[in-house]
Amino acid sequence: MNPGDPYGARPPRRPLPFSPGITLATAHRVLRQVSRDRGSTTLVLVIPCMLMLLLKLMFKDSESTFERVGPQVFGVFPVIVMYLVASVSTLRERTSGTLERLLTLPVRRLDIVFGYSLAFALLAVLQAVLSTLLAIGPLGLDIKGPAGLLMAIAMLGALLGLALGLFVSAFARNEAQAVQFLPAGVLPQFLMCGLFVPADEMSGVLSVTSKIMPMTYAVQAASEAATHTGVTGIFVRDAVLVLLCVIGVLVASAATLKR
Numbered sequence: 001m002n003p004g005d006p007y008g009a010r011p012p013r014r015p016l017p018f019s020p021g022i023t024l025a026t027a028h029r030v031l032r033q034v035s036r037d038r039g040s041t042t043l044v045l046v047i048p049c050m051l052m053l054l055l056k057l058m059f060k061d062s063e064s065t066f067e068r069v070g071p072q073v074f075g076v077f078p079v080i081v082m083y084l085v086a087s088v089s090t091l092r093e094r095t096s097g098t099l100e101r102l103l104t105l106p107v108r109r110l111d112i113v114f115g116y117s118l119a120f121a122l123l124a125v126l127q128a129v130l131s132t133l134l135a136i137g138p139l140g141l142d143i144k145g146p147a148g149l150l151m152a153i154a155m156l157g158a159l160l161g162l163a164l165g166l167f168v169s170a171f172a173r174n175e176a177q178a179v180q181f182l183p184a185g186v187l188p189q190f191l192m193c194g195l196f197v198p199a200d201e202m203s204g205v206l207s208v209t210s211k212i213m214p215m216t217y218a219v220q221a222a223s224e225a226a227t228h229t230g231v232t233g234i235f236v237r238d239a240v241l242v243l244l245c246v247i248g249v250l251v252a253s254a255a256t257l258k259r
Helices: 020-036 038-045 047-058 063-075 077-096 098-103 109-136 147-168 175-185 187-192 204-211 214-227 233-255
Strands: none
Touching: 020 038, 020 077, 020 109, 038 047, 038 077, 038 109, 047 063, 047 077, 047 109, 063 077, 063 109, 063 147, 063 214, 077 109, 077 147, 077 175, 109 147, 109 233, 147 175, 147 214, 147 233, 175 187, 187 204, 187 214, 214 233
16 A cells, blocks of 8 residues: 555556467467477477487497486477577568568567466477487487476576577578578587587687587586586576576577567
């Protein structure tokens, strides 16, 4: 109650920066479009499982290598796959004029970004569940921690790829250019994330660069989940850092949507 108001009226509440109803409607529309695109659905749900199977076949004579690398790729494959799907899907809506028509309506930019994020987050959940069950089941990946932690990292990696894809789509003129951004924005992270050489063993500049790349922390968190029986402080730190990167890139993506 406002003490200076004789009628006891409460000050008006500040509106949310986004509309839950519009966000859900956007997510529903995006999910319908993706479900109709068999190529995108296959890329999101099937390709990560195929890559895990390929990894198992590559290291069938070196089980220790598979046990080391297998969990770490849960911080890599989802980023690359979701980046491709999100960047191409968003760019199609930009070039077709769908986003322009949406922005002429009383729709906030965060409504669109959060709607896309929610839709692809649901796909990320399915992707993480399928790839994790395949890895620890038929492929025999032995992890000490609960499988849920590995799924969580896979989902965070997918959300990171989604955020990067949404952001990059603002600077590409066509789908080919969106794919061309992959070597510049994602592949350097893949090479320096610690999958091949630990960040501490790299030269000075590469070590510092590796430690500011979000994929590095996704890989470290996946490794922590596989080698420890419970949740460790390093896992929590790395997962939070990846989540903060996702939020930061999503906010930057919203800023690229201009009316």
